[in-house]
Amino acid sequence: MHLIRRCQAAWLVLLLACTPLWAADTVDINHADALELAAKLSGVGMTRAEAIISSRETVGPFVHPDELVRVKGIGPATLEKNRDRIVVGLSDRDVPR
Template sequence: MLIKFILILMMTMFGWLNFASANSTDYTAWKAQQQQQDARLKQQTASASANHYLSKPSLDPAASADKIHLNTASVEQLQQLHGIGLKKAEAIVAYRNKHGKFKNIEEIQLIKGIGAAIFNKNKARLAL
């Protein structure tokens, strides 16, 4: 009986040792993969943030291409502005036809239904 107990004890100990060494190998491989992934992410983050400024405006010429020119924009183009639907876009074109070209972008506020709130939302995209 004692021999059986010792044999079972020894088998259990060897089983745990094999299990621990197998898990150690798995853990080492997993850790190496994680470190490689971390290095890739760190490199991507570093390259992405190298050209990223939160407080500096974009100097990209494509950014100025998004501007809506009040003196030449069509009704469809004017509708791309925030808070400007079909009726307000038509009112802008009618105002332009009646009074001539806009002298400054602030003049858009003279049109009924376009106040300071809509102007402030859109002034970055407005041009003459």
């Protein structure tokens, strides 16, 4: 388990080092993978990033950034720190009919 966490941390550091500045501005919480979420959202590590993905897979896509607080460990303070970075992209299949 510790080896997995170390590998995840190493990949995160590599991702941060290789991410161009223009790409670091926003993150689509409906389509980003755990590494991207952890890299681009302040106060969100791999555990919370995986919880975001789990929430969107079980509850459904986020319709508004405020819905991010439904994820355990993400409260109003974390949401506010990241509000300008969060994008909620919906595809046609995500929109309820």
